[in-house]
Amino acid sequence: xxxxxxxxxxxxxxxxxxxxxxxxxxxxxxxxxxxxxxxxxxxxxxxxxxxxxxxxxxxxxxxxxxxxxxxxxxxxxxxxxxxxxxxxxxxxxxxxxxxxxxxxxxxxxxxxxxxxxxxxxxxxxxxxxxxxxxxxxxxxxxxxxxxxxxxxxxxxxxxxxxxxxxxxxxxxxxxxxxxxxxxxxxxxxxxxxxxxxxxxxxxxxxxxxxxxxxxxxxxxxxxxxxxxxxxxxxxxxxxxxxxxxxxxxxxxxxxxxxxxxxxxxxxxxxxxxxxxxxxxxxxxxxxxxxxxxxxxxxxxxxxxxxxxxxxxxxxxxxxxxxxxxxxxxxxxxxxxxxxxxxxxxxxxxxxxxxxxxxxxxxxxxxxxxxxxxxxxxxxx
Numbered sequence: 001x002x003x004x005x006x007x008x009x010x011x012x013x014x015x016x017x018x019x020x021x022x023x024x025x026x027x028x029x030x031x032x033x034x035x036x037x038x039x040x041x042x043x044x045x046x047x048x049x050x051x052x053x054x055x056x057x058x059x060x061x062x063x064x065x066x067x068x069x070x071x072x073x074x075x076x077x078x079x080x081x082x083x084x085x086x087x088x089x090x091x092x093x094x095x096x097x098x099x100x101x102x103x104x105x106x107x108x109x110x111x112x113x114x115x116x117x118x119x120x121x122x123x124x125x126x127x128x129x130x131x132x133x134x135x136x137x138x139x140x141x142x143x144x145x146x147x148x149x150x151x152x153x154x155x156x157x158x159x160x161x162x163x164x165x166x167x168x169x170x171x172x173x174x175x176x177x178x179x180x181x182x183x184x185x186x187x188x189x190x191x192x193x194x195x196x197x198x199x200x201x202x203x204x205x206x207x208x209x210x211x212x213x214x215x216x217x218x219x220x221x222x223x224x225x226x227x228x229x230x231x232x233x234x235x236x237x238x239x240x241x242x243x244x245x246x247x248x249x250x251x252x253x254x255x256x257x258x259x260x261x262x263x264x265x266x267x268x269x270x271x272x273x274x275x276x277x278x279x280x281x282x283x284x285x286x287x288x289x290x291x292x293x294x295x296x297x298x299x300x301x302x303x304x305x306x307x308x309x310x311x312x313x314x315x316x317x318x319x320x321x322x323x324x325x326x327x328x329x330x331x332x333x334x335x336x337x338x339x340x341x342x343x344x345x346x347x348x349x350x351x352x353x354x355x356x357x358x359x360x361x362x363x364x365x366x367x368x369x370x371x372x373x374x375x376x377x378x379x380x
Contacts, residue, residue, distance in 0.1 A: 004032040007264060008054075008080050010101060011092035013038035013045055015195045016115045016141065016256065020090055021048060023261045026273050030265065035080040037071075039093070056080060074100065081105035088264060091116045092141070094195065095321070096363055099123055103356070106130045113263035115141035117210045121317045122359050124217030138218065139263040144211050145218055146259035147237035147250035152219070160241040161221050163211055164231040165291065166191045166254075168203040171232060175295050178203075179335040183327065186334055191234040191254045200324045204337055205291065209302025213313050216306055223306050228299060230289045235278075253278055297338050301345065311351040311362045318366035319344035326374045336377075344370055 007024070011017045017038070024031045037058035038045030049057050049065050056069045058076035071079055074097060081089055081104040089105045090113040091098050098116030105112055106127070114120070119127055131138050140146050144163045152158060169188050170178050186203040187196060194202070201207035208228050215226050237259075239249035252258050257273045293300050298320070305316035323337040332340070344366055351358055 005030060005264070006032050006034050006085050006087045007090060008035035008037070008056075008083070008086050009033070009090045009092060010037045010058075010077055010080065010098065011039070011090075011094065011115070012036040012048055013041035014092055014094060016092035016260065017090070018044075019256050020092065020260050020264065021052065023257055023264070023272060024052070027261070027265070027270055030270065034083060034085050035071075037077055037080060037093070055085075056083075077101040078104045081110065082108055084108055084110065086110045088113055090141070090260075090264060091119065094197065096122060096360070099127075099356075099359075102127060103130060106134050106136045109134055109136060111137040111139070113139050113141055113260075115260075115263075117142075117214060118317060120214045120217045121210055122314050122363065123356065124213065124313075125353075126356065126359075128217050128220075137266070139266050140214070140218055141256075141259055141263045142211060142214070143254075143256065143259045144238040145215060146262055148215065148219060148240055150250045150262065151238075151240045151248045155219060155221075157242050158219075158221070158240050159225065159243045161215055161219060161226045162239040162241065162247070162249075163208060163215060163226065163228050164234070164236050164238050164288075165205060165208045165228055166202070166234045167230045167232055167291075168205065170203055170295075171230065175335070178295070179333060181334045183330065186327070190232075196328060197321070197324050200327060200334075200337075201320070203334065204298050205296035206298035206302070206320050206337070206341075208291075209299045209305075210317065212299070212302050213306045213316075223303055228291050230291055231287065233283065233286055235283055235286055236288075251278065298341065301338070301341055305345065308350055309352075311354045311359065312345065312348065314354070314359055314362045315345055315348040315350075315366045316341060318363045319370045322367050322370040323374070326371075332374060332377065340370060340373065343373060 009017050033052045033054045035056035036054045040060045058071040081101045088111045091102050092115040096118050099119050102119045187199050189199050212226050234254040236249045241247045261272045305312045319341045323340040326332045
């Protein structure tokens with residue numbers, strides 16, 4: 001890149017957003033920040049704005065900083081994504097709020113560094129079709145999908161995708177341990193520093209289920225050719241198997257700085273925060289094992305949601321998210337998440353080829369039903 005790449009970050013105050021700014025600070029001669037969007041964490045957003053001096057900021061409420069235009073709410077996110085000054089937009093907001101801005105960026109021909117699971121889980125067919133039609137690149141930020149992206153040269157020759165999972169804090173615990181787990185225990189991830197919701201998803205392995213659905217859309221790979229393997233060291237971030245039996249994997253330390261940097265600088269590579277920090281001799285061993293689907297049934301639920309298609313992945317995602325929130329509020333037990341998601345999926349009437357409006361309607365309906373179901377469980 002000879003000129004600075006112009007970038008906006010949606011979710012700049014979250015875990016991915018703050019680490020992205022650390023990457024950009026290291027590569028400040030490569031980037032110009034057009035906009036930062038930070039939700040409700042106004043104080044941190046102000047600090048970021050004063051340090052990085054974007055042209056625009058966006059928050060959930062009005063704030064004023066001299067020399068910077070302030071936008072507000074979902075409309076502000078879409079305005080950022082309509083600004084064709086951007087070369088790339090990092091979508092790092094959490095939840096369904098990331099979907100419409102992503103589609104708006106695609107509509108305006110802006111490449112996407114995608115760190116928002118819901119965008120593809122809820123509307124993968126619509127998003128990937130729109131990106132292909134517009135000639136827009138969608139570069140995954142998740143370490144697993146980023147690894148696969150780095151390994152693939154010709155997708156037509158790929159036989160299988162292999163997504164790795166650390167196994168989370170309960171890998172070597174029993175089902176009874178999980179049933180009696182506290183919030184603090186579920187949040188004690190052995191390898192990764194992430195937000196609370198995704199850390200719980202990692203504890204239940206439902207995050208791998210969501211990643212299976214994402215991988216299906218990102219790489220146009222059938223579900224029966226996407227495998228999950230437990231890898232506690234989190235050094236192999238994922239792998240692919242080619243038709244001739246060759247397996248190519250991407251390795252690195254468990255740091256989100258590396259996949260974030262790859263996504264926002266692609267196809268270029270530069271020395272970054274975590275460069276030259278990996279040593280085979282220091283790692284010494286790498287272990288792999290099959291997932292225990294009896295202990296972690298959420299992965300099979302994800303395969304069911306994905307292969308069913310239509311609005312079922314929307315149901316899977318919405319029910320899980322509401323159940324996770326209830327667990328974090330100490331309203332249910334960790335293992336209740338599985339039965340709640342299963343209940344919502346079994347009672348859902350799938351909408352085939354849903355529109356964006358139908359997707360949001362299903363999402364709202366499932367969240368309401370899940371909340372009511374949880375409330376009924378509490379007060380029985």
